[in-house]
Each structure stands twice: as C-alpha cells, then as structure tokens.
Amino acid sequence: MQRRGLINQTTDDEGLRKHLDEKVVTLYCGFDPTADSLHIGHLVPMLMLKRFQQAGHRPVALIGGGTGMIGDPSGRSTERQLNDLQTVQHFSDRIKEQLASILNFDEGENAAVARNNYEWLSQMSVIDFLRDTGKHFGINYMLAKDSVESRLENGISFTEFSYMILQSVDFLNLYEKENCTLQIGGSDQWGNITAGMELIRRTKSGEEQEAKAFGLTVPLITKADGTKFGKTAGGAVWLDPEQTSPYEFYQFWVNTDDRDVIKFLKYFTFLSFEEIDELEKSLEQEPEKRVPHKRLAEEMTKLVHGDEALEQAQRITEALFSGDIASLNGKEIEQGFKDVPSTTFPVEEIGLVDALVEAKIASSKRQAREDIQNGAVYINGERNQDLAYVLTEEDRMDGTFVIIRRGKKKYFVLRFE
Template identity: 80%
Template sequence: MNILEDLRQRGLVHQTTDDEGLAKHLQENIVTLYCGFDPTADSLHIGHLLPAMMLKRFQRAGHRPIALIGGGTGMIGDPSGRSTERSLNTLEVVQGFSESIKEQLAGILDFDKGENAAVARNNYEWLSQMTVIDFLRDVGKHFGINYMLSKDSVESRLENGISFTEFSYMILQSVDFMNLYEKENCTLQIGGSDQWGNITAGMELIRRTKSVAESEAKAFGLTVPLITKADGTKFGKTAGGAVWLDPEKTSPYEFYQFWINTDDRDVIKFIKFFTFLEMDEISSLEQELEAAPEKRVPHTRLAEEMTKLVHGEEALKQAQKITEALFSGELQDLNGAEIEQGFKDVPSVHFAKEEISLIDLLVEAKISPSKRQAREDIQNGAVYINGDRNQDLKHVVGAGDRIDDKFTIIRRGKKKYFLIRFE
C-alpha cells in the first residue's frame, strides 16, 4: 500500500492540490516535503501532533521531511483560525521558543536516517535577510489584493479587522515554500485544513517565479482534517488547559490520562490518526470496543502508543505505575517524582518536617473541619495514610509516614486526596 492510500484509509487526507499528480510524484521519487511550526510558545501541544505525525508517516514511507520552524513568521502571526490579532513576541523570546520546538520535533522525527533523514530549518534565516524593497518588488507583485482577500484566513477576519502585518503572513509563508523548493528540492507542503490558502499561495508563487505552466509545476499541497471531538469540545484542551508535549508543563502521567479518557466515540478515529498500528489491528480493537467497552482496551493502547512516542518507554512505565497505584489505592510503592505527577492537581499543604498528631494534621490541613470531626473520621475508618486505613486516634505522623522524606498522602473518604509536603 502506498502512502496516500494509507492516509486515505485513516481519514487523514482533507484536500490535495492534484490527486493523480501527487500519487505519481510520490511513487516515482523520494519526495522532500515540509510542514511549518510557528513558535508561539515554548512547547508544542497535542494540536501540533497530527502534522508532526504526518511528517513521520512520510519519512517511514521513504520520503524526506523538513520540519520548518517559523522563527520569522512566528514574529508576524498567522491569522488562520483566529478572530483576533496575535500578541507579538520579541526576537529573543521567539528564538528561545524555536530551539525548544526543534528539540521536541527531534524526539518524534528521525534526524539520523540516511538519505531521508529529517532536517530542521528556520525561516528566520531567509526572511530576516529580505529587505522591504525585495519583499515588495520580487514577491508582493505576484499577489493580487483580490486573490488574497478571497482566502478564508483573510476573509474571515475582515469584519473584525486585520492588520497589514497579519495580512502579509500568507506572502511570507509563500516565500518559505519557494525557498525550500529552490534550495531543498522540496515539492510538497502539508498542514492543517486551515493552511490551505497559505499552501496554495506558495504554489502560485513558485509557478509565477519559475515561469512554468501550472500543469508542469512540480509543487503540491496536502492538508489534514480539523480534529473534532464527538462531544463538541475542542481537541487538546482539558480543565487544566492545553495538553503540552513538554513534560514539565504536562506530565507524562497527565498526558497518558488524556488519551485514556478519550471518548468511546473518538478512540478508534484517534488510533487511526495518531498511531502506526496496522489497519487490521485497529479493526480488532474496534471489535473489542463493541464487545466490551467497559474494558477500554483501545483507550489503553492509544495511551500507551502516544506516551511512548512523545515521552519514551520509561515515562510510559511510570505513568502506568501511577495509574495502577491510584486505581488500587496502594500508594506505598510510589516515589517522590511519581507522587509529584500523580497528585499534581490535588490540594496540597506545606508542613515543617517534624512529628505531628494525625488529628492536628487533619485540622491544620483543613482535611477535617474540627478535632471532633477528625476523631470521628479516624474512628469511622475514613482516613488513609499513603493508601493504608488508619483508625489510631493517638497516631503521630512522622518520618515513617513520609515518602522520600517529602510527602504524605492523606485520603478522606473514597476519593478526597490531600498531599502533605514536608519541608
């Protein structure tokens, strides 16, 4: 099966500029393709995963991917998919973001794989060298205002207003395609469905500057569909905000839990989109979902594949260990780092590293509202220390109750967890 057939089976092709031409081009050549990632933050989030995975799919099929970091365009701001103007960052900030994103992409793509090794490029290299006169004379003259106004990314912003800065973004991205076409023999640009206008504008610039007929131009575009969730909420968002690829911003455990909690109606689609599982195995997982949805077998497989891809095997094992400990209530085997991940969002209280009676701790940490209630909670078996029920009214919380000499986990009732941090 060729790469395009596989992508179509997975539902990953939204639009192409020339189906037959692209299929032939991919069949006959080792194709260099690119996708852009603008550094608008110091980390990618899972909304960026699909285009990154697309580059990886093409690389696995023998083609050569370019991860284009938008160090230049990131200073301008893409109007696509937005109703308001972006805030502009300084050069220093954007360059810092660019380096972080490059490192994350290096964890997904193979930058050491012979003739089709992935490469990273930064469009600041060429855009920063272009003068205003060069921009207007050599590039701007090829773009009619009516042509630009007809693009969805611009048209959707006209009512609320769009600055000349963001209006020019399409032209700058076109320069990227033209530059990579000339210097890297890059003939395919991929991106999200909101990038269609920018991609076709780049192809038009190549056609005009190369003085070739449209039918002879060896430049193509392909977009992936917008990811939608069955419940209508935005993909990649949780109550805590975006799901980041940086483990410091979203821990591997939280990342794992995001995928585990995928809606039953979305899980097979996401497995097709994000994993490299063969279609036969995906069909088997779909059958398991229909036969025993409560077992959540596809959800677990999706979480395993994605956590291993982004964070590695050890981080996956750690996420699984935390998940199992929280499910069983047996917390004694967790270490300090695992507690930091698993209990990141539970209420936490700081105490001095000294002995304190359990009753006083419950009151001072506001776990129980009064000493009388604390005594009742303990006597009724509602208080657990590090997963173990404790009904000793005279118990003193000391070094033996501290995990890694830092943490004590108190549970009151079935689900109310509290993290005591000793300093």
C-alpha cells in the same frame, strides 16, 4: 493515509500520487514558535511527516522563527500578541528539540532536516519584499482567502495580512534550496499553501515546463462531544513533560470518548489496520475493559515521552486505582497528585488529628476524631483508626510526602519541608 482519514484536501490528487511514486519527494510542514512547547494539536502534521519519512520520503521541519514574529491570522478572530526576537528564538530552540523526538534527523538518505525561516526572511529588505514577491499577489486574490476573509469584519492589520506572502516565500525558498515540492499542514493552512504554489508557478515555470508543486492538508480534529480537541479543564495538553506530565498525558488519551477512540487510533498511531479492527471488536463486545483506550494511551505516551515515562504513568494509574500509594516514589507522587490539595508542614512530628485540621481535611478536631474512629482516614493507602497517632519521618514517602485519603476518593498531600 486516506484509509486512516488523514487527508482533507490535495491540490492535485492524481498528480501527487504519481509524483510520490516516481521518486523520493522532499516535503515540509511549518511550525510557528508561539509558545515554548508544541501541543497535541500539532501531532497530526508532525506524525504525517513521520509517515512520509517511513515511506521513504524526506521531511523538512520548518520552524517559523521569522513568521512567528508576524503572526498567522488563520483560525483566529483576533490579532496574535507579538513576541520579541529573543523570546521567539528561545521558543524555536525548544520546538526543534520536540520535533527531533518524533522525526529521524540522524541517518539515511531521507533523514529529516530542520530549517528556520528567520534565516532568509530576516535578510529580505522591504524593497525586495515588495518588488520581487509582493508584485505576484493581487489584493483580490488575497482577500478571497479564508484566513483573511474571515478576519475582515473584526479587522486585520497589514502585518498579519502579509503573513500569506511570507509563507509563500518559505515554500519558494525550500523549493529552490531543498528541491521541496510538497507542503502539508492543517486544513486552516489551505490558503497559505496554495498561495505558495502560485508563487512557485509564477516565478519558476519555464517556457516548456510548468513548475511542479503540491499541497496537502489534514482534517481539523473534532471530538464527538463537541469540545475542542487537545483541551482539558487545565488548558492545552502540551508535549513538554514539565507542562503536561507523562501521567496527565497518558490520562488524556485513556479518557478518550468511546465514540472517538478508534478514529484517534487511526489518526495518531502506527498500529496496523488489522490490530485496530481487533480493538474495535473489543470496544463493541467488552466496552467496560477499555482496551482500545489503554492501547491508544500506551502508544501515544511511548511515542512522545518514551518507554520509561509510559511505565511511570502506568504505575501511577495502577497505584491510584488499587490504593497502593506506598509503592510510588516522589516524582510519581508529584505527577499523580499534581491537582490534589496540598499543605506544607515543617519537618517535625505532628499528631494525625492536628494534621487533619491544619490541612483543612477536617473542619475541627472533633470532626477529625470522628473521621478517624469511623475508619474514613487512610495514610499512604492504609486505614488508620488510632486517635493518638503521630505522623513521623517513617510515614514520609521519599522523605517528603504523606498522602491522606478521606473517604473513598478525596486525596490530600502533606508535604514536609
């Protein structure tokens, strides 16, 4: 992991190495349900859990059904919007499904387990919280943490101020119930992780033995062009295929900047260093072929969405590149032309000239006729220069779609319903 650049900080590098060599270690990472899907910003810690699992250790995926109702101040300049219990529980269920697609929860000594901190946090009374936990945290200690200090200027509520203590309770609870001795997270979680270790040290160290707990953070992922990783013009890149289609997901990775692609292959894939070295040579010698980019997109789409979705994304990509639109089915058209202008027509025949005007592909009938005569109009990938042409049921792919292309790159979807 160090060679891949995946380790930002550890609380005790030498001690942690020894600890991992001595036995099967139970470790955890928390995921707060602030939406009904995780996004690719969550992938590095998710895949870190998988890397530890592949090395024989036991991962705990902690879903923050309790902390998700409070709000983590880390990495934010303003308060989070609070969601009600029903919403958070719905988000929690969806996130558990996504974690199960990456981690092995089914078999072996080190099968992953999912836990939800709502189980224990919801049972804690205010008096228990203040007496048994709050007394171990000095205000000065908490104010010095980056997640709190960075928010003091703009203001932070007591609710979010207490988040650090609640996350510390999680580490203590998993230490007691699961023998969990390592917490991992993003670099913005360092203060929360070390606070949890401090709570374990204070409450679990005996006269003769210091309690063993460790923390490890992964680096904040940055892009070479300075833009935020995981964001596109359409917003976040979600793991849910309904929110970000497998084709869009594939395209995100295949369009990775040349300066980032090798780094991302190390961060996100399980390819060997030998293969990554070969891909780096390909990038240097034949950059126009974009071999590393395609390999990255293949690995990530297959990992998150499976083989069938990868094949579908590749078919759409190839069809759009070659112009062979007619080979696509309805679902693939929905994905590949999601952001293309679309017009709905009743299920009846319509002349091509009228269709171009009605769909605002041409500004007037005269313009439509000129475009057709000049060979600038394509129906489902085929050039059509017939001014009297009528769009019939035979033109509708999957019984619904007609794809019009005007010129080289301007696509339009006619949907017959």
